[in-house]
Amino acid sequence: MNGIVVIFIPLLSLSADQMVKMKEAKQLLGSVETHHLDELPTNDGGESLQKIVNRMSQLQEETTSTMFLFLSPQFLCKKSSKPLLDALVVAYERKVLRVVGIDEAHLFVLHSNFRLEIRMLKDLFFKKVFDEKNPKSHPIFLAMTATMPSNFAAKLE
Numbered sequence: 001m002n003g004i005v006v007i008f009i010p011l012l013s014l015s016a017d018q019m020v021k022m023k024e025a026k027q028l029l030g031s032v033e034t035h036h037l038d039e040l041p042t043n044d045g046g047e048s049l050q051k052i053v054n055r056m057s058q059l060q061e062e063t064t065s066t067m068f069l070f071l072s073p074q075f076l077c078k079k080s081s082k083p084l085l086d087a088l089v090v091a092y093e094r095k096v097l098r099v100v101g102i103d104e105a106h107l108f109v110l111h112s113n114f115r116l117e118i119r120m121l122k123d124l125f126f127k128k129v130f131d132e133k134n135p136k137s138h139p140i141f142l143a144m145t146a147t148m149p150s151n152f153a154a155k156l157e
Contacts, residue, residue: 003098030064037071077117101142
């Protein structure tokens with residue numbers, strides 16, 4: 001996709017297989033990097049997260065690099081993740097945020113009933129990068145699942 005791809009994962013254990021496959025990606029058309037943000041060290045004062053934020057700010061609209069960012073809703077809602085949240089909004093404004101996905105979207109919908117962080121994402125993130133006033137600038141949205149009842153789709157809006 002050449003740019004930033006954000007994948008929200010409601011259960012961290014589901015991402016292990018995806019991370020292995022992403023790290024094996026062919027890099028014939030540009031660099032591919034993958035980061036599982038929930039696995040960043042928590043004892044480095046945010047240094048690892050800042051490196052990723054800095055890397056995001058280096059990407060330009062015509063980039064040939066792709067950054068996959070896997071994270072839980074809880075990670076993005078933490079106070080310490082504000083620099084990341086701000087960087088994602090800026091990446092959207094610079095047209096570098098290309099894809100936003102929700103893995104296991106049926107769990108995302110089900111868990112939104114009792115996980116405050118999933119509900120918080122609507123105002124913190126989704127309303128900003130899927131601005132109703134500017135639909136042509138929206139990144140691609142993917143809701144991925146194999147087992148979602150059709151009535152759940154409306155809850156992702």
